Amino acid sequence: MVLVKNNIGIPFYEPGYIPVKDQIREKSVDYTNPKKIYEYLCGEVYKQDEYCKDAAMILYNHARGITSRNIVCGPAGCGKTLVWQCLKKIWPRILFVDSSTLTKTGWKGNNNISDFLTRVDAKHPDYIIVFDEFDKCVASQTNSGGENVSTALQSEFLKIVEGAEIPVKIDACERMVDTSRMSFVFCGSFALKAEEIGKENSSSGFGFGMERHEEKAFARELTMQDVISYGVIPELASRTTRIINVRPLTEEDYQYLITKHSASPVKKLEQTYGMKLRFSKKKIEEIARNAYESGLGIRSVTAQLMQIMDHKIFESFEDDTETAEVKNHRQKNHKDKKGERYVL
Numbered sequence: 001m002v003l004v005k006n007n008i009g010i011p012f013y014e015p016g017y018i019p020v021k022d023q024i025r026e027k028s029v030d031y032t033n034p035k036k037i038y039e040y041l042c043g044e045v046y047k048q049d050e051y052c053k054d055a056a057m058i059l060y061n062h063a064r065g066i067t068s069r070n071i072v073c074g075p076a077g078c079g080k081t082l083v084w085q086c087l088k089k090i091w092p093r094i095l096f097v098d099s100s101t102l103t104k105t106g107w108k109g110n111n112n113i114s115d116f117l118t119r120v121d122a123k124h125p126d127y128i129i130v131f132d133e134f135d136k137c138v139a140s141q142t143n144s145g146g147e148n149v150s151t152a153l154q155s156e157f158l159k160i161v162e163g164a165e166i167p168v169k170i171d172a173c174e175r176m177v178d179t180s181r182m183s184f185v186f187c188g189s190f191a192l193k194a195e196e197i198g199k200e201n202s203s204s205g206f207g208f209g210m211e212r213h214e215e216k217a218f219a220r221e222l223t224m225q226d227v228i229s230y231g232v233i234p235e236l237a238s239r240t241t242r243i244i245n246v247r248p249l250t251e252e253d254y255q256y257l258i259t260k261h262s263a264s265p266v267k268k269l270e271q272t273y274g275m276k277l278r279f280s281k282k283k284i285e286e287i288a289r290n291a292y293e294s295g296l297g298i299r300s301v302t303a304q305l306m307q308i309m310d311h312k313i314f315e316s317f318e319d320d321t322e323t324a325e326v327k328n329h330r331q332k333n334h335k336d337k338k339g340e341r342y343v344l
Contacts, residue, residue, distance in 0.1 A: 027089040034060040037090065044086045045079045046257045051246045055083045059091055062128055062183045069161050069239055071134070071232070072187045073222045074246025075194070077297015080187040084130045093127045095119055099188075100136035104153050113156045117168045117177045126181040135188030138231040154233045161239055186240075191295075193230040194218045221245040249297065254288035258301060265302045269309065277309075 030036045037056035045052060051072075058068055072080050081096070088094040101111045120127055131137075141149040160166060163180030194217035201215040222245060228237050249257070258266055259279075266277055279287075291300040 029090045031059055031063050031090050037087075040090070041083060041086055043262050045083055046261045046263055047249065047253055048079050048083070048246055051079065051083060051244060054242070054244050055087060058183060058185070059087055059128070062126070063091070065126075065181070067163070067181060067183045068241040069184045070186065071224075071227060071237075071240050071243045072185060072246060073190050073194075073227065073243065075191065075218055075248045075297060076189050076295060077291075077299040078246045078248055079298070080189075080246050081130065081132050082298075084128070084185065084187075087128075091128065093121070093124065095127055095129050097129060097131045098133060099131045099186075100133040102137050102153060104149075104156060113153070114160065114166055114168065117166055117179075118170050120177050122175060122177055125178050128183045128185065130185045130187060132187050134186040135190045135230065138188075138227075138233075139192075140231050150231055151233055154236050157236055158239065161236070190222055190227060190230055191217060193222065193226055197222075197226070216248075218245075218248045249292070251288050251292040254291045254298075254301060255284055257298070258284050258288060265298065265305055269302075269305055273309065 027040065029040045034053075034056045037059055038053050041052035041056060042049060051074075054070075058070060061068060074080050084094055084096070095116055097116045098111070102113055103111055104113070116129060137153055138150050143149050160179050161184050163178075163182070165176040165178055167174050168177050197220055198215045198217045201220065222243070224237055224240070224243050227243065228234055258264055266279070270277055287301055287304045290304060291297065294300045296303075
């Protein structure tokens with residue numbers, strides 16, 4: 001790995017350096033043209049063209065007052081939420097809700113289903129609401145009384161997604177929020193269901209003329225019936241406009257994403273750290289293989305890169321206790337002839 005100084009120096013090596021937080025900055029993209037939205041997304045999200053097209057049409061229709069309710073399925077780290085984070089730069093009225101912590105109204109907890117409405121501007125309620133980790137709240141959960149908690153929880157979605165005036169309390173004051181102009185996106189991996197389908201479609205190879213065949217999770221797209229059997233109640237499924245499947249990435253996909261795509265996590269780290277990064281082909285292949293085998297997607301790539309960066313930056317600082325001989329040896333191996341390149 002190589003760290004290359006830029007013209008203004010490496011900020012992490014400067015005393016008092018405070019990194020600028022990564023803020024969501026609005027992009028100038030014509031959201032009245034679905035192809036423009038699609039082109040923008042393809043530059044930010046790798047190899048999810050069909051998903052980008054679907055998302056572009058959801059935003060385009062939503063901006064024209066045509067709302068929708070969508071279920072998005074796909075493995076962890078494949079870009080399900082990233083697409084909407086990118087679209088938030090075009091359409092700021094996108095809210096994210098962590099479905100894994102949702103509780104039914106009246107139950108203990110500070111994250112009831114309707115709580116996201118407190119963040120809505122009542123004068124401009126045309127929001128796109130993205131429920132992340134949706135599969136976590138629809139999976140069957142039975143309490144001590146034998147009640148399926150997830151069914152009761154999902155029942156609260158019905159009125160909200162159909163469009164209604166919902167009472168919301170803010171600082172002890174109650175106001176009504178209209179959800180009829182909102183679109184909803186329910187994102188979840190539904191990994192257990194995908195793994196179950198993979199096992200059902202696999203063959204052990206026993207029997208005359210039979211060959212062993214192992215089908216991986218997400219090899220087949222999930223259907224509405226699949227998510228219903230997983231736990232989504234039919235009443236909610238019937239109100240859904242479409243189900244979208246996001247494809248898993250291959251090991252070769254990760255290699256390309258790491259080094260060449262405009263959304264490369266390496267390029268993002270270069271902007272964050274203020275330095276150029278170079279990785280050997282062997283290291284890139286190793287990172288890609290780990291990401292693919294872990295099933296954690298692009299998050300695994302970013303985590304690996306951050307670990308490497310932390311280790312290399314830590315080791316690059318001088319140790320006050322080291323001898324002059326060791327120090328000279330280290331500096332000789334960490335700088336090129338011009339003193340501009342740090343090989344770590």
